[in-house]
Amino acid sequence: MKQDSIAIKVEGVSKVYGKGESAFLALNNATLNILDNEFFTLLGPSGCGKTTLLRIIAGFENPTQGSILLHGEDISHLPPNLRSVNTVFQSYALFPHMTVAENISFGLEMLNKPKQEIKKTVSKMLSLVHMEELKDRHIDELSGGQQQRVALARALAPEPKVLLLDESLAALDYKLRKEMQIELKRLQHATGITFIFVTHDQEEALTMSDRIAVINEGKLLQVGTPHEIYNKPQDHFVASFVGDTNFLEISSASKSNNNDEVIFLNFNHDQILKVPCKKDMALNKSISIAIRPEKVSLVKDADSALLTGEIVDVSFFGTDTHYSIELDSSSGKAQSFHVRMQNASNQSKQYVAGERVGVIFKAEDIQVIDDSR
Amino acid sequence: MHINFLKKRNRDRFNVEYVPSFPVLALICILCLYAPMVPLLFYSFNDSTLLTVWHGFSWQWYEAAWNNERVQEVTLRSLGLALQASVYSTILATMAALATTRVPKYRGQGLIYAVINQPIMVPEIVTAVALLIFFASIKAATGYQGTAYLVLAHTAFCIPFSYLPIRARLENMNLSLENAAADLYASPWRTFKRVTFPLLFPGILAGAMLAFVISLDDVVITEFVKTPGKDTLPTYMLGELRREVTPEINAISSVLFVVSILLVGMTFLISSKK
Secondary structure, three states: OOOOOEEEEEEEEEEEEOOHHHOEEEEEEEEEEEEOOOEEEEEOOOOOOHHHHHHHHHOOOOOOEEEEEEOOEEOOOOOHHHOOEEEEOOOOOOOOOOEHHHHHHHHHHHOOOOHHHHHHHHHHHHHHOOOHHHOOOEHHHOOHHHHHHHHHHHHHOOOOOEEEEEOOOOOOOHHHHHHHHHHHHHHHHHHOOEEEEEEOOHHHHHHHOOEEEEEEOOEEEEEEOHHHHHHOOOOHHHHHHOOOOEEEEEOOEEOOOOOOOEEEEEOHHHOEEEEEOOOOOOOOOOEEEEEOHHHOEEEOOHHHOOEEEEEEEEEEOOOEEEEEEEEOOOOOOOEEEEEEEEOOOOOOOOOOOOOEEEEEOOHHHOEEEOOOO | OHHHHHHHHHHHOOOHHHOOOHHHHHHHHHHHHHOOHHHHHHHOOEOOOOOOOOOOEOOHHHHHHHHOHHHHHHHHHHHHHHHHHHHHHHHHHHHHHHHHHOOOOOOOHHHHHHHHOHHHHOOHHHHHHHHHHHHHHHHHHHOOOOOHHHHHHHHHHHHHHHHHHHHHHHHHOOHHHHHHHHHOOOOHHHHHHHHHHHHHHHHHHHHHHHHHHHHHOOOHHHHHHOOOOOOOHHHHHHHHHHHOOOHHHHHHHHHHHHHHHHHHHHHHHHHHOO
16 A cells, blocks of 8 residues: 555645735645545644635635645646545535435546446445445435435545545534444545545544644644644644643753753652753743643652642542542642543552642653743 | 424524414405405406496306407417516526625625616616617617517516525525535536536526516506507506406406416425425
């Protein structure tokens, strides 16, 4: 499988809606490479610009600046019907006056494929999405999940180079959504087509994607594998939007030299953790770090701990227990900290609300957030 | 699922159907509207030349009207005129509706709505006089005397009636359907042919039927624009009423009434169809 060639190249794309004072910057100088045969997700809150980028790739919007390359060819100013890119719309946009089979064959007919080939492809698509029996139904006779499948089959039938999926699972209920997530991964493997998936659901993004781009307020914040996005968030927003995170302000930190790629963080009892950071990070103010709640352990012995505090809330979740801790603070500003401990065995210690505890974590689980970016 | 949701929302809102005595009020309104029609229909079956004295049931006035060569002539003229006017106005209205809903918002769009709907708002007599003078100057310049003037005039005032149902249909049509067609390699023309037009068709049909009815019963503009001696059905009836009133007019009116009701009823049925 070829993994290294670039399917979609987004080069400095900006989109401005409106003019003058009411102008709105929906997308701010986005640059991005999406690889061939990749399941790529654009993740961000609603209104962040991810759908705008998708619509620019599909050709429904023109970029104000920048260009879109499909396998090296500049397609920025081609109309949608001349781009080998198909879309699964959020509302599905199935043609209500056609049957399931007619919907699926539409794209092939528009490409003037021979009748025999259309018939063959349509029946292949129908079996791919398990809809053989319903091929003569009209769209309004289908359930939401079935409509979703037809929309997928219709978009996949012409074998586009890239398939765009615009919040395609958002309208489905929880169980169906889980099923379709697996289905989508299966279809992507079966067809070998590059999928670009838009979602605001971080869990969906983490479970399905090969790589994720996190977008907020029109800006591309970080691109990486689910592991990189989750474990090495480079940005305050990425850390808080993807998964749960504890943010800590560390006022006592040092760098032996400004160009160093490590930073020393001082904790209780003169304990120092050495943590990697960006080379050019300035140390003129307090720095903030992010730690995932499941990377933290609690200890009874507060003397050896990095931080100390008092448990204010305990919630039992079956597989794990969530503790809410109020940290001791010299400045008097209360800071809460969340810890998630697995209930792996009966021996694991249980803590109760009101108990004083120590908090420990490893240096490698700390992510330094450069807020000056 | 979607339909249920809509129903629920409609029930939540203020709904005049649930106001006490609504059925009674509705009945009174309908009576006021249709009561004057009753004697017209009733006396069209009268076996007498008298308009207001009942003599017995008969089809004689319908037969008389059917066999009246003048009536035949003007009816055919009216139908031909209404057909032409409704076809032309519907084509123009469809183009206007596409141009006012399927393009990005532009300056002066409000003005364009006003211009398209102008025939509904301007008093008919004003349009009639204006057309009379306008066509008279063309007649003087070209010498042409034919029916094209009448077709043109009817087409013009039928446009807003065709336009409104077509535009309503387009506005309810999700633009993402046309986007989806374009996304699936359909050129703009094929998108229109395969997606927009089939979905718009009920609106177009409704617009055409409405225009047909409007053209069929127009008196004022026709009276001013028509070539002398070339009456349409309504202007013929007006002329007849000036001379003598016979139940034959009742019979013709009744038929016109029923035809109009049927066409307008079908218009609403078609345009409310999904």
